[in-house]
Amino acid sequence: MTLHAASRDALAAAELRLLEVLDNPATTPGTLGEELFAVVDLLSGQPPLRRALAENSSDPSVREQLLHGLLGDKVSDATLQVLATVVTSRWSSPRELVDGVESLARTTLLVRAEREGRLDAVEDELFRLGRIVAGSHELELALSDPTAAPAGKVALVDSLVAGKVDEVTKTLVDQLVRDPRGQGVVNGLGDLAALAAKRRERSVAHVRSAVELDAEQQDRLEATLTRIYSRPIALHVEVDPTLRGGLLIKIGDEVIDGSVAGRLAALRRDLAG
CATH class of the missing domain: 1.10.225 (NK-Lysin)
Structure with missing residues (x-):
C-alpha cells in the first residue's frame, strides 16, 4: 500500500484513535475488524460515496454527519469512532481513504490474534x-x-x-x-x-532449503540471524529440492545464497568472466 503525504498523516491519526478504541475493554476486536472490512466492501462498490467521504473541500462535520446517517444504526460505536476520525481527516484521494480503512481492519484483527496468543x-x-x-x-x-x-x-x-x-x-x-x-x-x-x-516487531527471513529443517535447526538458524542483524528475525521456511543442498535466505533486499545451486551459478559466472 502506497500513500501520499496527506493520507499517511490521516492514517496515523486513525491508527492512534484505533488503539484508543481497542484499549476499551468493551471493544471486541473481531467485530470491529469485520465491520471495518464491511465498510471497505461498501466503499469499493460505491464510488460516489467514497468521493463524498473523502471530499476535502467540504466541512469535516458534514462528512461525519454523512457517516452517522449511513452507518449509525448498522455498526458498533467503536467502529463509528474509528471511522469518524477517518472521514474528518484529509486524504490524498478517495481510493487512499479506502486503503486506510482496509489497513485499520487488518491491524484490528492482528491485535485480536496478538491478544489471544x-x-x-x-x-x-x-x-x-x-x-x-x-x-x-x-x-x-x-x-x-x-x-x-x-x-x-x-x-x-x-x-x-x-x-x-x-x-x-x-x-x-x-x-x-x-x-x-x-x-x-x-x-x-x-x-x-x-x-x-x-x-x-520482527523482520522476516524467507528461507529456501534443499531439505526440510527440523525444529532444532530452525531455532539455531533463527538465533544466528537474530544475532547477525541485531533484531528479532522470523523464519518462513519452504523446501526447494532444486537448490540441491544448503540454504537460500532473503531478508528484505539482501540475499544470502549458501545453496549448492547458488555456488555453482557463481562459479559459472566467474568462469564466463
Missing part, C-alpha cells in the same frame, strides 16, 4: 497458504480471476482452510480474495504475513 500461528498460516497458492497455477488463477464471483472464491478458500486455520487468518484471506483491490493473491498473502511479522 495466536499471532505466531496466524503469520505462519498466511505464509504457508501463500506458498500453496503460488505452487498451484490453477488455484492462483481461480482466486485471482476478476470475473469470478467473490462468493465463489471465498467458498474455494473455505474448501482449503475451513477448520484448519485460525479465525483471524480465515477472515483476512476471505477479504483478500473477495476484494483484492488490484493486488495479486500471492503477493497479498505475502504482505499479510509480513504485516503480522511487523506486528511482532
Whole structure:
C-alpha cells in the first residue's frame, strides 16, 4: 500500500484513535475488524460515496454527519469512532481513504490474534497458504480471476482452510480474495504475513532449503540471524529440492545464497568472466 503525504498523516491519526478504541475493554476486536472490512466492501462498490467521504473541500462535520446517517444504526460505536476520525481527516484521494480503512481492519484483527496468543500461528498460516497458492497455477488463477464471483472464491478458500486455520487468518484471506483491490493473491498473502511479522516487531527471513529443517535447526538458524542483524528475525521456511543442498535466505533486499545451486551459478559466472 502506497500513500501520499496527506493520507499517511490521516492514517496515523486513525491508527492512534484505533488503539484508543481497542484499549476499551468493551471493544471486541473481531467485530470491529469485520465491520471495518464491511465498510471497505461498501466503499469499493460505491464510488460516489467514497468521493463524498473523502471530499476535502467540504466541512469535516458534514462528512461525519454523512457517516452517522449511513452507518449509525448498522455498526458498533467503536467502529463509528474509528471511522469518524477517518472521514474528518484529509486524504490524498478517495481510493487512499479506502486503503486506510482496509489497513485499520487488518491491524484490528492482528491485535485480536496478538491478544489471544495466536499471532505466531496466524503469520505462519498466511505464509504457508501463500506458498500453496503460488505452487498451484490453477488455484492462483481461480482466486485471482476478476470475473469470478467473490462468493465463489471465498467458498474455494473455505474448501482449503475451513477448520484448519485460525479465525483471524480465515477472515483476512476471505477479504483478500473477495476484494483484492488490484493486488495479486500471492503477493497479498505475502504482505499479510509480513504485516503480522511487523506486528511482532520482527523482520522476516524467507528461507529456501534443499531439505526440510527440523525444529532444532530452525531455532539455531533463527538465533544466528537474530544475532547477525541485531533484531528479532522470523523464519518462513519452504523446501526447494532444486537448490540441491544448503540454504537460500532473503531478508528484505539482501540475499544470502549458501545453496549448492547458488555456488555453482557463481562459479559459472566467474568462469564466463
